[in-house]
Amino acid sequence: MTQWEVVIGLEIHAQVTTQSKLFCSCSTQFGSTPNTQVCPVCTGMPGALPVLNRTVLDKAITLGLATHCTINEHNEFARKNYFYPDLPKGYQISQLDKPICSLGYLDVEVDGSTRRIGLTRIHMEEDAGKLVHQGSDNIKGATHSLVDLNRSSVPLVEIVSEPDIRSAKEAKAYMESMAQIVRWLGVCDGNLEEGSLRCDANISLRPKGTETLGTKTEVKNLNSFKSVERAILLEIERQTDILDEGGTIIQETRHYNEATNSTKSLRSKEEAHDYRYFPDPDLVPIAIDRAWVSRIEQTLPELPTARHKRYQTELGLSDYDAGKMTVDRETGDFFEATLSLGSSAKEIANWLNGDISAWLKEHSSTLAICKLTPAHLAEMLKELINGTISGKIAKQLVDDMLETGTHPSTLIKEKGLAQVNDTGAINQMIDIVLSENPKAVEDLKAGKVQTMGFIVGQVMRKSQGKANPDQVNKRLKELFSLS
Numbered sequence: 001m002t003q004w005e006v007v008i009g010l011e012i013h014a015q016v017t018t019q020s021k022l023f024c025s026c027s028t029q030f031g032s033t034p035n036t037q038v039c040p041v042c043t044g045m046p047g048a049l050p051v052l053n054r055t056v057l058d059k060a061i062t063l064g065l066a067t068h069c070t071i072n073e074h075n076e077f078a079r080k081n082y083f084y085p086d087l088p089k090g091y092q093i094s095q096l097d098k099p100i101c102s103l104g105y106l107d108v109e110v111d112g113s114t115r116r117i118g119l120t121r122i123h124m125e126e127d128a129g130k131l132v133h134q135g136s137d138n139i140k141g142a143t144h145s146l147v148d149l150n151r152s153s154v155p156l157v158e159i160v161s162e163p164d165i166r167s168a169k170e171a172k173a174y175m176e177s178m179a180q181i182v183r184w185l186g187v188c189d190g191n192l193e194e195g196s197l198r199c200d201a202n203i204s205l206r207p208k209g210t211e212t213l214g215t216k217t218e219v220k221n222l223n224s225f226k227s228v229e230r231a232i233l234l235e236i237e238r239q240t241d242i243l244d245e246g247g248t249i250i251q252e253t254r255h256y257n258e259a260t261n262s263t264k265s266l267r268s269k270e271e272a273h274d275y276r277y278f279p280d281p282d283l284v285p286i287a288i289d290r291a292w293v294s295r296i297e298q299t300l301p302e303l304p305t306a307r308h309k310r311y312q313t314e315l316g317l318s319d320y321d322a323g324k325m326t327v328d329r330e331t332g333d334f335f336e337a338t339l340s341l342g343s344s345a346k347e348i349a350n351w352l353n354g355d356i357s358a359w360l361k362e363h364s365s366t367l368a369i370c371k372l373t374p375a376h377l378a379e380m381l382k383e384l385i386n387g388t389i390s391g392k393i394a395k396q397l398v399d400d401m402l403e404t405g406t407h408p409s410t411l412i413k414e415k416g417l418a419q420v421n422d423t424g425a426i427n428q429m430i431d432i433v434l435s436e437n438p439k440a441v442e443d444l445k446a447g448k449v450q451t452m453g454f455i456v457g458q459v460m461r462k463s464q465g466k467a468n469p470d471q472v473n474k475r476l477k478e479l480f481s482l483s
């Protein structure tokens with residue numbers, strides 16, 4: 001039987017983070033009352049003229065540079081003509097053969113090895129409005145539909161990959177990596193739930209060892225990383241079955257349903273010429289000079305992959321920790337700021353990955369909005385390392401700092417949390433605990449080392465976590481001649 005090779009290309013639509021829309025000053029705020037963020041331009045009124053939002057151009061260039069694209073100094077907008085009720089102009093303003101960026105790549109880590117995925121182009125375009133179907137979830141069965149144009153003309157960049165992806169897993173890794181980069185650069189907020197990042201997949205099969213591309217289908221509505229992987233797996237299976245039985249693949253667009261994990265045919269796939277693209281006469285071609293691009297190039301931050309590698313080679317972090325510390329820009333910057341105050345990389349990573357991340361998750365918060373600062377974390381770590389506080393108290397402090405934003409030394413002083421290192425005080429507590437637990441004393445005398453943990457625990461409890469556990473251990477060993 002023929003062995004099939006999977007060929008996948010992804011088109012990712014990312015909403016560009018801006019205050020206003022692509023060609024007018026209407027707000028891009030998500031979730032507002034329908035049709036309150038509209039004007040003659042984004043509703044396609046006759047005579048209204050679009051003016052390009054420069055921020056979108058800057059952000060598209062930023063993304064292009066970060067993904068090794070050529071920035072096309074001459075690029076232009078084109079009209080993509082089609083009719084749908086959510087598109088009042090009857091055309092979408094997009095870019096076709098003269099996009100802002102072309103021919104880049106993204107290196108993606110899959111199962112410990114690096115795969116280079118080529119980028120055909122990145123272009124700017126406007127979003128369409130939204131249909132709200134009444135009486136049903138979808139258009140079939142709806143009694144009528146309402147049009148909300150708040151989203152009409154919201155700026156997007158479409159990132160089109162080469163057909164370089166070879167499995168569903170790779171596709172998911174590529175999408176995750178792209179999401180991380182657009183968020184890192186501030187190009188897009190990466191919010192999949194609000195539709196800021198959407199993906200369509202072009203999938204085809206060909207006999208292993210051949211070069212000619214097979215007929216592809218396009219699967220739409222992939223709104224989560226999981227959907228990307230699951231929908232592609234389904235489509236590979238569907239195409240394999242057809243080809244194995246000697247059938248042919250029909251070029252079509254299929255819709256993925258996340259709830260039922262199934263795809264169904266939407267329409268036979270249209271070609272670019274069906275849209276009668278032509279240069280938009282209302283918008284002048286864009287001319288970008290080198291100095292403009294250089295200016296943006298100079299503000300480009302160190303990218304997550306580079307940082308990930310640096311944390312491993314320069315700071316000795318594990319692959320896991322380095323990945324966690326570069327998961328997003330705010331974590332990376334928080335980590336760096338704490339590091340610059342003299343804390344150890346491993347200690348910071350442990351606390352950020354452990355107690356801090358658990359607290360943030362529980363309180364639906366993030367490092368950017370919580371009250372903990374790098375200075376406070378660094379100070380707490382210093383007190384922990386020099387023995388002023390115990391590990392147990394440190395955990396309590398982290399919670400308090402996150403909750404109230406109070407400086408750790410203030411908390412230590414106010415709540416009397418300093419670790420008890422005074423030998424006299426510790427010995428006294430041990431004596432009390434031993435007198436309360438005669439059975440344990442017998443066991444210790446008989447050399448049952450495991451009983452020591454129980455006694456240490458009791459002493460820690462009596463001291464409300466403040467006794468230095470090392471000293472308690474040492475004293476008990478002396479008392480009962482244990483090793």
Ligand SMILES: [Zn+2]
Pocket residue numbers: 021024025026037038039040041042043
């Ligand atoms: Zn508008």
